[in-house]
Amino acid sequence: MVYIDSWDDFVERSVQIFRDDPHSTRYVMKYRHCDGKLVLKVTDNRVCVKFKTEQAQDVKKMEKLNNIFFTLMVRGPDVDIAEVTGKEPAEQQVSKKGRGRRQ
Amino acid sequence: MVLLQPDPFLNELTNMYERTKEKGSVWVTFKRSSMKPKAKRKKLESAGEVIEYRCLVRATDAKKTISTSLAAKDYLRFQASYATVLKAHMNALKKRERKDKKKSAEGEKKAAADQNKPTSKPNP
Numbered sequence: 252m253v254y255i256d257s258w259d260d261f262v263e264r265s266v267q268i269f270r271d272d273p274h275s276t277r278y279v280m281k282y283r284h285c286d287g288k289l290v291l292k293v294t295d296n297r298v299c300v301k302f303k304t305e306q307a308q309d310v311k312k313m314e315k316l317n318n319i320f321f322t323l324m325v326r327g328p329d330v331d332i333a334e335v336t337g338k339e340p341a342e343q344q345v346s347k348k349g350r351g352r353r354q
Numbered sequence: 355m356v357l358l359q360p361d362p363f364l365n366e367l368t369n370m371y372e373r374t375k376e377k378g379s380v381w382v383t384f385k386r387s388s389m390k391p392k393a394k395r396k397k398l399e400s401a402g403e404v405i406e407y408r409c410l411v412r413a414t415d416a417k418k419t420i421s422t423s424l425a426a427k428d429y430l431r432f433q434a435s436y437a438t439v440l441k442a443h444m445n446a447l448k449k450r451e452r453k454d455k456k457k458s459a460e461g462e463k464k465a466a467a468d469q470n471k472p473t474s475k476p477n478p
Contacts, residue, residue: 276386280383324385
């Protein structure tokens with residue numbers, strides 16, 4: 252099992268793995284409250300990268316990664332994730348308009 | 355494997371996190387899926403690419419497994435609620451404060467104590 256030390260490295264490699272084989276890549280997260288440990292794994296059944304942590308600050312980073320993966324998986328591997336945060340406000344604006352019309 | 359709608363899935367996921375506070379793990383898996391059998395998928399691909407992919411999310415606590423499938427319109431809302439659930443429950447992790455050396459020392463002692471537990475082997 253390949254544990255990556257650098258978070259950014261882990262993110263880059265996992266997105267690469269997904270883009271190389273979007274159909275068989277999966278992202279697994281294991282959390283143990285009693286041990287205070289979080290382990291993330293991305294694999295396409297051939298290559299595997301993992302990241303483990305006990306730090307609370309990594310939860311925020313993991314949430315961003317979750318967003319990245321959600322976007323990639325639903326919209327497709329060709330989506331430009333450089334702006335996952337850039338996309339969310341755009342979507343929110345659309346929904347606000349929707350609410351206005353319903354009134 | 356129980357397939358649920360996104361909202362009941364989140365409720366059940368919350369329950370899992372509550373149940374595993376003292377002992378146990380929660381695994382959550384994300385995978386892209388078209389939810390169709392291989393043969394059908396190949397037919398659609400050769401005909402014309404109109405396969406709608408969804409995001410399959412599975413969660414288990416080693417006793418029970420639940421799952422849900424998200425489409426392009428559901429995922430943003432799910433993403434926000436899911437982040438809330440995680441933030442609410444993942445509070446056992448250490449906070450990196452250089453001032454609190456005592457807390458991290460306590461955390462290390464607990465980790466050491468936990469490592470001692472699984473080393474019991476049955477005698478032949």
